[in-house]
Amino acid sequence: MTSSQADPSPEPLPGYAHVYSGKVRDLYAPLDASGAPRDDQLLLVASDRLSAFDFILDSPIPDKGAVLTQLSLWWFEQLADVVPNHVVSTDVPPQVAGRAVLVRRLSMLPVECVARAYLTGGGLREYVTDGHVSGVPLPGGLVDGSRLPEPVFTPSTKAPVGEHDQPMPYADVVAAVGERTAERARDLTVAILKRGNEIAADRGILIADTKVEFGLEGDSLVLADEVLTPDSSRFWPADQWEPGHTQPSFDKEFVREWLTSPGSGWDKASGQAPPKLPDDVVERTRAKYVEAYERLTGRTFAP
Template identity: 45%
Template sequence: MTDSEYAGWTHVYSGKVRDLYVPTSTMTDDDTWTGDPLALSPVVLVVASDRVSAFDHVLDPAIPGKGAMLTELTRWWFDQLPEVPNHLAHPLDDRLEALGLPEIPAELADRATLCRTLDMFPIECVVRGFITGGGWKDYQATGTIGGIPLPEGLSNGDRLPEPIFTPAWKAPLGEHDENITYERAAEIVGETVASQLRELSLQIFTKAQAIAEARGLILADTKFEFGADRATGIITLGDEVLTSDSSRYWDAAAYANEATPELRMASFDKQIVRDWLAANWDQSGTPPTLPHEIVEQTAGKYRELLDRLGA
């Protein structure tokens, strides 16, 4: 994607799934400046692509409609959480009105979010209500998750006595994120901020879990990202929120009635892709092309979660 393709917007970053653009008017004309372009702009256009990644690789082909579905779900969850400050930008905001923001390109409208830039904390705020995934591996090895002791005798997929906050450190680009203890998080961002991040994360998770359960779904775990509002310093919820890519959802009826973990904990996300890739690739060289039926099944899981939530 080149800068000239979207009038008034300059592309500044591409991750595995998202692309970031800032208003061209906020870019510096100093060719020697090598700093972060997001530091100069009060807003950023976050565009969710249809790309799908697994095992640290972007795969081919993309999942049709994925970016729009993730964006729709994030917008819906923000509406369910009016009490939590979030990064959505409103063009009539006094701080933005003077910018004369360019129009959001029509071809991006269903998967683009205009956001206020935040000073992001280098912490992923993971909350777990059930034991599974990497948390299950840690528990098997140590009896703890993130340094938090848990009762003996838990099985994969069990509900925890109460949700727990198990942060991760966001590693620099190209490196793996690192699971850390709360105490390490406090060393990184300070005790006051760490305490607020934990409280907010658990508060949001508890509310979201109740909303999901009312719709026959289990929210097993999720991750949040927060930053400080540059004008007020208020801790603000950013990034995607409670989507299929950041959260693990299960069908409550299947969880209660199915005998095998594979069926009991089938999730509404790209697990189908991970499972197929694990069975058909040794993780060396270039990943194989995803079969059409795997792509279609994955797109169907993303859509089914939207429909079940009523988003």
């Protein structure tokens, strides 16, 4: 199933109308007393679906939705003095308890807000080509895993489901949302990554980069969707950090590495959907997500 197909059969939830299904999350609108969908709130449900290379994989990761939701809620608390968030309540239908939150409905920015503290992935590929990432010039001599002198804002387009996000120069962000909003989004994205790394460092984790989403409520920016999770960020064990090669990780990079290995038999350039993940890859991926949650929060994950 490709990401352009998303989830064709969202679970029915009494009292809610299905609005949209993305790669990982399903959105529902609460129904008012007359049975009409409310326009001020949404129920954000995190599934166990996993996306990689713009495909939704046929192999869900057990408890992934709950890990993402619980970790985001923990981070929202840690970031409360940095930026307001969209959470209204965790009082949700029992069938989605632990993996859903009721949130404010916002006017979402048409930009993927990305900040990088270390160079890897798509940012590294850009850098190797022209020494820039999203138009931001970087020092020479950097390699895979290099720590940047300061975290940088490297936004990308918010492509339609099934298509690739593209690097976006800051001037294009200004053109899309206005100078004041662009500046605030840039500063908040970098501040979130900096705070995240300050906290994660005490837990033996480096956050290489992260993607966040903001919505507007009046003139104010509000942090939405998820924050500093294994789906939206790269987490590296600090004691194994060694620039010059791909770093071990606590995130879905593990799945990407398997998919592009000879063992998967899949050709990324073929246009065909990736194969089903082996049971051991599913189990190890779940373990990585849970370990990231437990190391960061200091809590035992309870499904």
